[in-house]
Amino acid sequence: MTETSPGAHPRHELDEVIHAPVRLSVVATLAAADKAEFAFVRDTVEVSDSVLSRQVATLEKAGYVAVTKGYVGKRPRTWLALTPGGRTAFAAHCQALRAIAGNGADGD
């Protein structure tokens, strides 16, 4: 993310990977957590396993989300966490959203 040049609309600062509604929800959930179980994110974001898997794969490919697999007792678990790069990108994305929201009719 670069600083907004004079006259440029803050929407140009939005992160295209995070911008999709489901991915924004996934990243926002993970931003508030050190780590979260796949099922917790699925229930919180209210999507199916397959949809979340696809979106997480996209975020993982972008380097925003780290996926860890393990066991709790004999039960397999998948943990999701935001990477430092993902946190930076999310912070910049939120900053752009606040700028757009603050611009009022500018973006309408």
Next chain:
Amino acid sequence: MGEYASHDAAAALARVQELDSTVRKGSKWYVRYQVIYGCAAAVMVLCVGLLPSPQGVAIGIGCWSATMAGLSVYAARQRVSRRGFGRRHVGLIMVWTLLYLAVLFPGVMWHQGAASWWVPGAVVVALPGLIGGYLEARR
């Protein structure tokens, strides 16, 4: 993204806040964890200091080990831990360890069986967990 409007941005930010709140609620288990940790630490210190040795030490350490095992299983089963949980937990353990050692060594050396030392000592070692639980509940 060209047609992204200010009300869309405001709605997205509201959703972000809502999800943040959901994660905080899901992380409240750590309140119970810390309170139980604090109470178990106090019980252990009272057993070690006030019960006749070596039974007191055995009972205190036994209760403490069982509680820690239970808390570890409880923590491992949780679905989410809030941001900063790792740092906070390490801080809790470090502060508790320092206080525990500060109560235990003088107590064993000079105040064995003295309630005037061990009861306040038990309160002191319980404080990191109790204060941590209180602060976590207020978040």
